Amino acid sequence: MVHYEDTIRNKVAFERIAPHVSSNTARKLQQVFGPRAIAVWGSRDTAANRSKFDKMAEGDEILIVEGQTIKLLGRVAAKDTNPQLSRELWKNLLGGASEGWNLIYFIANPREINLPFRTFCELIGYKPNYHLHGLARVKDEKLARFYDRYDDLYEILVRLEQGNKVQEVPEREAVEAAPVRDQEVAAPHELSDHLKMQWLLLKMGRQAGEKVWAPRNDQQRITSEYNFTDFAETFAAGLDTQVKYVENIDVVWKEEFRIDAAFEIENSTSIYSGLLRFADLAMVAPNTIYPMFIVAPGERRQRVREQLSRPSFRHLGIHEKVRYLPYERVNEIEEFFGESKTGLNVDVFVGKSEIFQD
Numbered sequence: 001m002v003h004y005e006d007t008i009r010n011k012v013a014f015e016r017i018a019p020h021v022s023s024n025t026a027r028k029l030q031q032v033f034g035p036r037a038i039a040v041w042g043s044r045d046t047a048a049n050r051s052k053f054d055k056m057a058e059g060d061e062i063l064i065v066e067g068q069t070i071k072l073l074g075r076v077a078a079k080d081t082n083p084q085l086s087r088e089l090w091k092n093l094l095g096g097a098s099e100g101w102n103l104i105y106f107i108a109n110p111r112e113i114n115l116p117f118r119t120f121c122e123l124i125g126y127k128p129n130y131h132l133h134g135l136a137r138v139k140d141e142k143l144a145r146f147y148d149r150y151d152d153l154y155e156i157l158v159r160l161e162q163g164n165k166v167q168e169v170p171e172r173e174a175v176e177a178a179p180v181r182d183q184e185v186a187a188p189h190e191l192s193d194h195l196k197m198q199w200l201l202l203k204m205g206r207q208a209g210e211k212v213w214a215p216r217n218d219q220q221r222i223t224s225e226y227n228f229t230d231f232a233e234t235f236a237a238g239l240d241t242q243v244k245y246v247e248n249i250d251v252v253w254k255e256e257f258r259i260d261a262a263f264e265i266e267n268s269t270s271i272y273s274g275l276l277r278f279a280d281l282a283m284v285a286p287n288t289i290y291p292m293f294i295v296a297p298g299e300r301r302q303r304v305r306e307q308l309s310r311p312s313f314r315h316l317g318i319h320e321k322v323r324y325l326p327y328e329r330v331n332e333i334e335e336f337f338g339e340s341k342t343g344l345n346v347d348v349f350v351g352k353s354e355i356f357q358d
Contacts, residue, residue, distance in 0.1 A: 003090050011037035020085040025078055032077045032108055032256055039110040042086055042101030049135040053103040061153050065132055070115045073154055075257045077108040108256035115161045151285040158289055167286035194267040197295060199226040200334050201251040201263050206230050208344045210253040210260055245281045259290050261346045266296040271307045282316050291350055293325040305356045323353035
Protein backbone atom coordinates (compact mmCIF):
# COMPACT_ATOMS: atom_id res chain seq x y z
CA MET A 1 0.00 0.00 0.00
CA VAL A 2 3.03 2.22 -0.59
CA HIS A 3 1.13 4.61 -2.85
CA TYR A 4 -1.97 4.93 -0.66
CA GLU A 5 -0.73 8.16 0.89
CA ASP A 6 0.14 9.67 -2.49
CA THR A 7 -3.01 9.13 -4.52
CA ILE A 8 -5.77 8.18 -2.06
CA ARG A 9 -5.20 10.19 1.09
CA ASN A 10 -3.62 13.21 -0.62
CA LYS A 11 -5.55 12.73 -3.89
CA VAL A 12 -4.46 13.92 -7.32
CA ALA A 13 -5.16 17.24 -9.01
CA PHE A 14 -7.19 17.01 -12.20
CA GLU A 15 -4.49 19.01 -14.01
CA ARG A 16 -2.03 16.18 -13.37
CA ILE A 17 -4.42 13.53 -14.68
CA ALA A 18 -5.86 15.33 -17.72
CA PRO A 19 -2.80 15.10 -20.07
CA HIS A 20 -2.84 11.31 -19.76
CA VAL A 21 -6.52 10.48 -20.34
CA SER A 22 -8.96 10.80 -23.23
CA SER A 23 -11.19 13.84 -23.60
CA ASN A 24 -14.23 11.69 -22.71
CA THR A 25 -12.63 10.51 -19.46
CA ALA A 26 -11.51 14.05 -18.63
CA ARG A 27 -15.04 15.35 -19.19
CA LYS A 28 -16.50 12.60 -16.98
CA LEU A 29 -14.05 13.39 -14.17
CA GLN A 30 -14.92 17.09 -14.33
CA GLN A 31 -18.64 16.27 -14.22
CA VAL A 32 -18.24 14.15 -11.09
CA PHE A 33 -15.48 15.94 -9.18
CA GLY A 34 -15.63 19.53 -10.39
CA PRO A 35 -12.57 21.38 -9.05
CA ARG A 36 -11.84 18.81 -6.33
CA ALA A 37 -8.73 16.64 -6.32
CA ILE A 38 -9.41 12.99 -7.11
CA ALA A 39 -8.67 9.75 -5.26
CA VAL A 40 -7.01 7.33 -7.70
CA TRP A 41 -6.08 3.67 -7.30
CA GLY A 42 -4.81 0.95 -9.59
CA SER A 43 -4.32 -2.80 -9.89
CA ARG A 44 -1.81 -4.95 -11.76
CA ASP A 45 -2.91 -5.84 -15.28
CA THR A 46 -3.09 -9.61 -14.81
CA ALA A 47 -5.60 -11.93 -16.47
CA ALA A 48 -7.39 -12.51 -13.16
CA ASN A 49 -7.61 -8.80 -12.32
CA ARG A 50 -8.60 -7.85 -15.88
CA SER A 51 -11.69 -10.07 -15.82
CA LYS A 52 -12.91 -8.29 -12.66
CA PHE A 53 -11.91 -4.85 -13.94
CA ASP A 54 -13.86 -5.32 -17.18
CA LYS A 55 -17.04 -5.87 -15.15
CA MET A 56 -16.46 -2.80 -12.99
CA ALA A 57 -19.09 -0.11 -13.69
CA GLU A 58 -19.63 3.53 -12.83
CA GLY A 59 -21.35 3.80 -9.44
CA ASP A 60 -20.12 0.44 -8.13
CA GLU A 61 -19.18 0.40 -4.46
CA ILE A 62 -15.46 -0.16 -3.87
CA LEU A 63 -13.52 -1.15 -0.75
CA ILE A 64 -9.78 -1.00 -0.24
CA VAL A 65 -8.76 -3.67 2.25
CA GLU A 66 -5.38 -4.10 3.94
CA GLY A 67 -4.93 -7.40 5.71
CA GLN A 68 -8.22 -7.98 7.52
CA THR A 69 -9.20 -4.30 7.82
CA ILE A 70 -11.25 -2.13 5.51
CA LYS A 71 -9.25 1.08 5.04
CA LEU A 72 -11.43 2.97 2.58
CA LEU A 73 -14.79 2.84 0.88
CA GLY A 74 -16.17 4.81 -2.04
CA ARG A 75 -17.72 4.51 -5.49
CA VAL A 76 -16.23 4.00 -8.92
CA ALA A 77 -16.54 7.28 -10.81
CA ALA A 78 -14.63 6.14 -13.90
CA LYS A 79 -11.99 3.63 -14.94
CA ASP A 80 -9.20 3.48 -17.48
CA THR A 81 -6.54 1.03 -18.63
CA ASN A 82 -3.68 3.48 -18.78
CA PRO A 83 0.04 2.62 -18.49
CA GLN A 84 0.98 6.26 -19.13
CA LEU A 85 -1.02 7.57 -16.16
CA SER A 86 0.25 4.69 -14.04
CA ARG A 87 3.82 5.76 -14.74
CA GLU A 88 2.97 9.37 -13.94
CA LEU A 89 1.38 8.51 -10.58
CA TRP A 90 3.33 5.52 -9.33
CA LYS A 91 6.54 5.36 -11.43
CA ASN A 92 5.90 1.63 -12.02
CA LEU A 93 9.22 0.50 -10.63
CA LEU A 94 9.40 -2.94 -9.03
CA GLY A 95 12.81 -4.46 -8.41
CA GLY A 96 14.35 -2.29 -11.10
CA ALA A 97 11.91 -3.48 -13.78
CA SER A 98 8.93 -1.61 -15.11
CA GLU A 99 5.64 -3.16 -13.98
CA GLY A 100 2.56 -1.00 -13.73
CA TRP A 101 -0.72 -0.67 -11.89
CA ASN A 102 -2.36 -0.07 -15.24
CA LEU A 103 -5.98 -0.93 -14.32
CA ILE A 104 -6.89 2.47 -12.89
CA TYR A 105 -10.08 3.55 -11.16
CA PHE A 106 -11.11 6.97 -9.94
CA ILE A 107 -12.93 6.89 -6.61
CA ALA A 108 -15.83 9.18 -5.73
CA ASN A 109 -16.76 9.93 -2.11
CA PRO A 110 -13.69 8.21 -0.63
CA ARG A 111 -14.01 7.74 3.11
CA GLU A 112 -11.35 6.27 5.35
CA ILE A 113 -12.66 3.85 7.92
CA ASN A 114 -11.17 1.25 10.23
CA LEU A 115 -13.57 -1.67 10.19
CA PRO A 116 -12.84 -5.40 10.38
CA PHE A 117 -13.27 -7.05 6.99
CA ARG A 118 -15.19 -9.88 8.66
CA THR A 119 -18.01 -7.36 9.34
CA PHE A 120 -18.43 -6.93 5.59
CA CYS A 121 -18.25 -10.71 5.10
CA GLU A 122 -21.09 -11.23 7.56
CA LEU A 123 -23.27 -8.64 5.82
CA ILE A 124 -22.67 -10.03 2.33
CA GLY A 125 -22.74 -13.72 3.22
CA TYR A 126 -19.09 -14.72 2.99
CA LYS A 127 -17.47 -16.94 5.58
CA PRO A 128 -15.81 -14.87 8.37
CA ASN A 129 -12.35 -16.18 7.38
CA TYR A 130 -12.73 -15.26 3.68
CA HIS A 131 -9.45 -13.86 2.30
CA LEU A 132 -9.08 -11.47 -0.63
CA HIS A 133 -6.59 -12.09 -3.41
CA GLY A 134 -5.93 -9.11 -5.67
CA LEU A 135 -8.90 -7.38 -7.25
CA ALA A 136 -12.09 -9.19 -6.20
CA ARG A 137 -15.74 -8.74 -7.20
CA VAL A 138 -18.75 -9.61 -5.06
CA LYS A 139 -21.07 -12.02 -6.84
CA ASP A 140 -24.28 -10.49 -8.17
CA GLU A 141 -26.52 -12.89 -6.25
CA LYS A 142 -24.89 -11.96 -2.94
CA LEU A 143 -25.37 -8.26 -3.68
CA ALA A 144 -28.99 -8.89 -4.66
CA ARG A 145 -29.66 -10.63 -1.35
CA PHE A 146 -27.98 -7.80 0.53
CA TYR A 147 -30.05 -5.09 -1.20
CA ASP A 148 -33.23 -7.07 -0.59
CA ARG A 149 -32.59 -6.44 3.12
CA TYR A 150 -30.68 -3.17 3.26
CA ASP A 151 -30.50 0.20 1.51
CA ASP A 152 -26.89 1.41 1.21
CA LEU A 153 -23.68 -0.52 1.83
CA TYR A 154 -21.58 2.65 2.18
CA GLU A 155 -23.76 4.20 4.87
CA ILE A 156 -24.22 0.88 6.69
CA LEU A 157 -20.46 0.38 6.99
CA VAL A 158 -20.05 3.95 8.26
CA ARG A 159 -22.80 3.40 10.86
CA LEU A 160 -21.19 0.15 12.01
CA GLU A 161 -17.79 1.81 12.34
CA GLN A 162 -19.43 4.50 14.50
CA GLY A 163 -21.06 1.86 16.69
CA ASN A 164 -24.59 2.67 15.52
CA LYS A 165 -27.28 0.12 14.77
CA VAL A 166 -28.41 -0.56 11.21
CA GLN A 167 -31.95 -1.16 10.02
CA GLU A 168 -33.44 -3.34 7.34
CA VAL A 169 -35.71 -1.80 4.72
CA PRO A 170 -39.43 -2.56 5.03
CA GLU A 171 -41.32 -4.80 2.64
CA ARG A 172 -41.49 -3.21 -0.81
CA GLU A 173 -45.29 -3.13 -0.76
CA ALA A 174 -45.21 -0.84 2.27
CA VAL A 175 -43.46 1.95 0.34
CA GLU A 176 -44.69 1.37 -3.19
CA ALA A 177 -46.38 4.73 -3.75
CA ALA A 178 -44.14 7.62 -4.77
CA PRO A 179 -44.37 10.75 -2.62
CA VAL A 180 -45.91 13.86 -4.12
CA ARG A 181 -45.73 17.48 -3.16
CA ASP A 182 -48.74 19.13 -1.57
CA GLN A 183 -50.41 21.89 -3.53
CA GLU A 184 -51.04 24.13 -0.53
CA VAL A 185 -52.27 27.67 -1.01
CA ALA A 186 -50.00 30.40 0.36
CA ALA A 187 -50.09 34.17 0.20
CA PRO A 188 -47.85 35.81 -2.43
CA HIS A 189 -45.37 37.15 0.15
CA GLU A 190 -45.12 33.68 1.71
CA LEU A 191 -44.35 32.12 -1.66
CA SER A 192 -41.73 34.81 -2.18
CA ASP A 193 -40.07 34.04 1.16
CA HIS A 194 -40.06 30.32 0.39
CA LEU A 195 -38.53 30.88 -3.04
CA LYS A 196 -35.85 33.20 -1.64
CA MET A 197 -34.84 30.60 0.95
CA GLN A 198 -34.64 27.93 -1.76
CA TRP A 199 -32.40 30.19 -3.82
CA LEU A 200 -30.13 31.02 -0.88
CA LEU A 201 -29.64 27.33 -0.06
CA LEU A 202 -29.01 26.49 -3.71
CA LYS A 203 -26.55 29.37 -4.12
CA MET A 204 -24.64 28.51 -0.96
CA GLY A 205 -24.60 24.85 -1.94
CA ARG A 206 -22.78 25.76 -5.13
CA GLN A 207 -20.41 28.02 -3.18
CA ALA A 208 -19.62 25.01 -0.99
CA GLY A 209 -18.73 23.00 -4.11
CA GLU A 210 -21.87 20.86 -3.98
CA LYS A 211 -24.12 19.84 -6.85
CA VAL A 212 -27.60 21.13 -6.12
CA TRP A 213 -31.15 20.21 -6.98
CA ALA A 214 -34.67 21.58 -6.56
CA PRO A 215 -37.96 20.09 -7.79
CA ARG A 216 -38.37 20.58 -11.53
CA ASN A 217 -41.56 22.53 -11.03
CA ASP A 218 -39.64 25.04 -8.89
CA GLN A 219 -36.58 25.42 -11.09
CA GLN A 220 -38.19 27.70 -13.65
CA ARG A 221 -39.50 30.06 -10.96
CA ILE A 222 -36.11 30.19 -9.23
CA THR A 223 -34.40 30.90 -12.55
CA SER A 224 -36.92 33.59 -13.44
CA GLU A 225 -36.69 35.35 -10.07
CA TYR A 226 -32.98 34.96 -9.26
CA ASN A 227 -31.33 34.04 -12.58
CA PHE A 228 -30.04 30.80 -11.03
CA THR A 229 -29.58 27.96 -13.53
CA ASP A 230 -26.85 25.81 -12.00
CA PHE A 231 -28.94 22.73 -11.23
CA ALA A 232 -27.22 19.33 -11.45
CA GLU A 233 -27.84 17.81 -14.87
CA THR A 234 -26.80 14.34 -13.69
CA PHE A 235 -28.46 14.49 -10.29
CA ALA A 236 -29.49 10.81 -10.25
CA ALA A 237 -26.04 9.43 -11.15
CA GLY A 238 -24.72 6.98 -8.56
CA LEU A 239 -27.59 7.30 -6.09
CA ASP A 240 -28.69 4.14 -4.27
CA THR A 241 -31.85 5.81 -2.95
CA GLN A 242 -34.74 5.73 -5.42
CA VAL A 243 -34.72 9.15 -7.08
CA LYS A 244 -38.48 9.59 -6.72
CA TYR A 245 -38.00 9.92 -2.96
CA VAL A 246 -35.54 12.80 -3.18
CA GLU A 247 -36.37 14.72 -6.35
CA ASN A 248 -39.32 16.54 -4.73
CA ILE A 249 -37.43 17.72 -1.66
CA ASP A 250 -37.07 21.52 -1.72
CA VAL A 251 -33.26 21.60 -1.89
CA VAL A 252 -30.77 18.74 -2.09
CA TRP A 253 -26.99 19.00 -1.95
CA LYS A 254 -24.97 16.24 -3.55
CA GLU A 255 -21.23 15.62 -3.36
CA GLU A 256 -19.99 13.46 -6.22
CA PHE A 257 -22.23 10.35 -6.02
CA ARG A 258 -23.75 10.84 -2.57
CA ILE A 259 -26.38 13.11 -1.05
CA ASP A 260 -24.72 15.49 1.39
CA ALA A 261 -27.77 17.31 2.82
CA ALA A 262 -31.52 17.69 2.27
CA PHE A 263 -33.62 20.77 3.11
CA GLU A 264 -37.40 21.11 3.40
CA ILE A 265 -38.55 24.72 3.63
CA GLU A 266 -41.71 25.31 5.65
CA ASN A 267 -42.51 29.00 5.49
CA SER A 268 -46.25 28.76 6.09
CA THR A 269 -47.26 25.19 5.24
CA SER A 270 -48.06 22.55 7.83
CA ILE A 271 -44.48 21.36 8.54
CA TYR A 272 -46.07 17.92 8.62
CA SER A 273 -45.82 17.68 4.81
CA GLY A 274 -42.06 18.26 4.83
CA LEU A 275 -41.55 15.78 7.64
CA LEU A 276 -43.67 13.27 5.75
CA ARG A 277 -41.31 13.48 2.76
CA PHE A 278 -38.40 12.85 5.13
CA ALA A 279 -40.34 9.94 6.66
CA ASP A 280 -40.81 8.40 3.19
CA LEU A 281 -37.09 8.78 2.62
CA ALA A 282 -36.27 7.23 6.00
CA MET A 283 -38.43 4.21 5.19
CA VAL A 284 -36.72 3.39 1.90
CA ALA A 285 -33.25 4.44 3.14
CA PRO A 286 -33.27 3.93 6.92
CA ASN A 287 -29.49 4.05 7.30
CA THR A 288 -28.89 7.51 5.85
CA ILE A 289 -26.09 9.46 7.52
CA TYR A 290 -26.50 12.86 5.83
CA PRO A 291 -28.36 15.65 7.71
CA MET A 292 -31.96 16.50 6.91
CA PHE A 293 -33.14 20.02 7.75
CA ILE A 294 -36.54 21.57 8.31
CA VAL A 295 -35.97 25.24 7.46
CA ALA A 296 -38.58 27.59 8.92
CA PRO A 297 -38.92 31.05 10.49
CA GLY A 298 -37.87 31.35 14.12
CA GLU A 299 -41.45 31.82 15.31
CA ARG A 300 -42.28 28.32 14.03
CA ARG A 301 -39.69 26.55 16.20
CA GLN A 302 -42.24 25.22 18.68
CA ARG A 303 -44.45 23.99 15.85
CA VAL A 304 -41.54 22.01 14.40
CA ARG A 305 -40.88 20.51 17.80
CA GLU A 306 -44.51 19.51 18.25
CA GLN A 307 -44.66 17.82 14.86
CA LEU A 308 -41.44 15.89 15.49
CA SER A 309 -42.95 14.55 18.73
CA ARG A 310 -45.72 12.74 16.82
CA PRO A 311 -45.61 9.00 17.66
CA SER A 312 -45.45 8.05 13.95
CA PHE A 313 -42.32 10.14 13.40
CA ARG A 314 -40.70 8.96 16.63
CA HIS A 315 -41.36 5.36 15.62
CA LEU A 316 -39.34 5.94 12.45
CA GLY A 317 -36.63 7.80 14.38
CA ILE A 318 -37.23 11.00 12.39
CA HIS A 319 -36.80 13.07 15.56
CA GLU A 320 -33.20 11.81 15.75
CA LYS A 321 -32.37 12.60 12.10
CA VAL A 322 -34.13 15.88 11.27
CA ARG A 323 -32.61 19.17 12.36
CA TYR A 324 -34.39 22.51 12.74
CA LEU A 325 -32.67 25.37 10.90
CA PRO A 326 -34.24 28.83 11.38
CA TYR A 327 -34.43 31.30 8.51
CA GLU A 328 -32.46 33.70 10.68
CA ARG A 329 -29.47 31.31 10.87
CA VAL A 330 -29.51 30.80 7.08
CA ASN A 331 -29.40 34.55 6.59
CA GLU A 332 -26.53 34.83 9.11
CA ILE A 333 -24.52 32.23 7.18
CA GLU A 334 -25.18 34.01 3.88
CA GLU A 335 -24.19 37.40 5.31
CA PHE A 336 -21.01 36.02 6.90
CA PHE A 337 -19.72 34.16 3.83
CA GLY A 338 -21.03 36.51 1.15
CA GLU A 339 -19.65 35.19 -2.14
CA SER A 340 -16.70 33.41 -0.50
CA LYS A 341 -16.21 29.70 -1.11
CA THR A 342 -13.70 29.23 1.69
CA GLY A 343 -14.93 27.33 4.74
CA LEU A 344 -18.56 27.00 3.66
CA ASN A 345 -19.78 23.41 3.99
CA VAL A 346 -22.55 21.23 5.44
CA ASP A 347 -21.00 21.33 8.91
CA VAL A 348 -21.62 25.09 9.08
CA PHE A 349 -25.36 24.46 8.67
CA VAL A 350 -25.30 21.60 11.17
CA GLY A 351 -23.64 23.90 13.68
CA LYS A 352 -26.36 26.54 13.23
CA SER A 353 -29.23 24.05 13.57
CA GLU A 354 -30.65 22.07 16.46
CA ILE A 355 -32.12 18.63 16.95
CA PHE A 356 -35.11 17.79 19.20
CA GLN A 357 -34.73 14.36 20.78
CA ASP A 358 -36.93 14.73 23.86
